[in-house]
Amino acid sequence: MRVANQAGRLQVVADGIAVDVETASGGRFSAEPQQIFDRWDEFTSWAATVDFTDGTPLVESELGAPVPRPGQIFAVGVNYADHVEESGLTLPDAPFVFTKFPASIAGPYDTIEHPGGSVDFEVELVAVIGKEARHVPVSEGWNYVAGLTLGQDLSERDLQLSGPPPQQFGLGKSFAGFAPIGPVLVTPDEFENADDIEVSTVLSGELMQKSRTRHLIFPIPVLVSYLSSILPLRPGDLIFTGTPSGIGFTRDPKRLIGVDDELVSRADTIGEMRHRFAATGRPHPLTTVSRSTSHV
Structure with missing residues (x-):
């Protein structure tokens, strides 16, 4: 699995196609990239079921740090x-x-x-x-x-x-x-x-x-x-x-x-x-x- 921070929103990525996590999960997971690590096992189980059919191309120029605010x-x-x-x-x-x-x-x-x-x-x-x-x-x-x-x-x-x-x-x-x-x-x-x-x-x-x-x-x-x-x-x-x-x-x-x-x-x-x-x-x-x- 590949994840990205695009324009401040968490994305799951495959073959250059990105799916917005908050939208695709119906709000189950936040769009905020840093928050996902507290629920990592739950998130990865869900992400394995993501359908990329309605995804959009990943925009390189909008990519931020995938871990924007690490504690340590x-x-x-x-x-x-x-x-x-x-x-x-x-x-x-x-x-x-x-x-x-x-x-x-x-x-x-x-x-x-x-x-x-x-x-x-x-x-x-x-x-x-x-x-x-x-x-x-x-x-x-x-x-x-x-x-x-x-x-x-x-x-x-x-x-x-x-x-x-x-x-x-x-x-x-x-x-x-x-x-x-x-x-x-x-x-x-x-x-x-x-x-x-x-x-x-x-x-x-x-x-x-x-x-x-x-x-x-x-x-x-x-x-x-x-x-x-x-x-x-x-x-x-x-x-x-x-x-x-x-x-x-x-x-x-x-x-x-x-x-x-x-x-x-x-x-x-x-x-x-x-x-x-x-x-x-x-x-x-x-x-x-x-x-x-x-x-x-």
Whole structure:
């Protein structure tokens, strides 16, 4: 099953044809995309009966984030061995987890504000939680995943890496629009192998990243198990699963995102996102902050 957020309304999609969920269900389910995750099992049972005969073509330009207001966004760093190597780090013994703030969510074709500084790309497969998960065994991890979508963990490296440890990972990766996801959410059964999905990044026509999720150090069931052992995962939460090698910041010379670039992200079965960037005309946050001269 494929679901989309078209013009703020939940749609079930097949072969490019969309059916409005609220209308087709006679109001049984809301048009609001975020609300469906609290009733995911009930919804998927109903969606399997949908007749697409009276559907309408999906309108790409109207697509928003399939999960527009997640409660929690977890992100996993250095989760591909080749990315660990290019970052000059050692293989982690446990998932390295940080957060992106929900206000950074964007749609699959939005124009994103470029805040200045060193803006980098990180293509990632994103897992969406479909029911509350707490102390989940690895063997049951997939049972708590509603579906998969595509994401970019956009990162402004100057802010991210500023100051002494602990550095500003959360802020540097949470500028407005720095968590674009889409174009649709796809249930795991739609993939030939949900543990082996190709993802890639193309920046202004140049292939920058390309890998498969079979190379994840900590696969999705492990991430669900690990995170749920620490706190509850709730319906509609997101897990950005990590990026492969090829990021712009570690290249020599660096290849970072400018305001004239187009960023194209792709994942097998899920589809493609395309993003442009616009200058804000405002100074970078690091140039405006100053430490108080008085201390208590």
